[in-house]
Amino acid sequence: MRKKRYILTFPAKSGDKALSYHLVKDYDIRINILKAEVRPGKTGSLVLELKGTSENLKKGIAWLEENNVSCEPLNKKIHWNEQKCINCGNCTAVCFSGALKMDSNWELSFNSEKCIVCELCVPACPLNLFEIDFRE
Ligand code: SF4
Ligand code: SF4
Structure with a gap:
C-alpha cells in the first residue's frame, strides 16, 4: 500500500462525492480529505491523501484525468x-x-x-x- 497526496481540481459538474465514490468502489483507494473547496456550480478543489496499491493509485488517477479532473501530486x-x-x-x-x-x-x-x-x-x-x- 502507498500513501500519496494530490491536489484535485474538478469542473463544476463533477461532484466531489461522485469522484470519491468511484475511487473507493472501482479502485479500492482509501481517501482522506485534507481540504475541500466545493461550491455548487463552481470549479472545485480538493487536497486528498490517497492510499492504495501503486497500480490502483495509477489507474485511479488516470480515471480522474480522463474525467477532466486535474491531479497534481503534492510533493512538498x-x-x-x-x-x-x-x-x-x-x-x-x-x-x-x-x-x-x-x-x-x-x-x-x-x-x-x-x-x-x-x-x-x-x-x-x-x-x-x-x-x-x-x-x-
Ligand atoms: S502549511 Fe502551515 S499553516 Fe498550512 S496547514 Fe501546514 S502547518 Fe498549517
Ligand atoms: S515562534 Fe513561530 S513556530 Fe513558534 S509558535 Fe511562534 S509563530 Fe509558531
Whole structure:
C-alpha cells in the first residue's frame, strides 16, 4: 500500500462525492480529505491523501484525468524548526487545517498528517521557523 497526496481540481459538474465514490468502489483507494473547496456550480478543489496499491493509485488517477479532473501530486512538506520556537502561537491563527495547535502546556505542537502545505505559517512566524521541503 502507498500513501500519496494530490491536489484535485474538478469542473463544476463533477461532484466531489461522485469522484470519491468511484475511487473507493472501482479502485479500492482509501481517501482522506485534507481540504475541500466545493461550491455548487463552481470549479472545485480538493487536497486528498490517497492510499492504495501503486497500480490502483495509477489507474485511479488516470480515471480522474480522463474525467477532466486535474491531479497534481503534492510533493512538498513543511519543516518546523522546533528547537527555536518561543511558543508565541502566531502560526496557529493561520493554520486552518489544525496541524498547528497549542497544547495544554501552551507549547506548539505540529501534526504533519494534517498539514495541507498551504504555506500560510511561513510568513506568520516572526522567527522564520517554517521552511518548505521539496524532497519526497
Ligand atoms: S502549511 Fe502551515 S499553516 Fe498550512 S496547514 Fe501546514 S502547518 Fe498549517
Ligand atoms: S509563530 Fe513561530 S515562534 Fe511562534 S509558535 Fe509558531 S513556530 Fe513558534
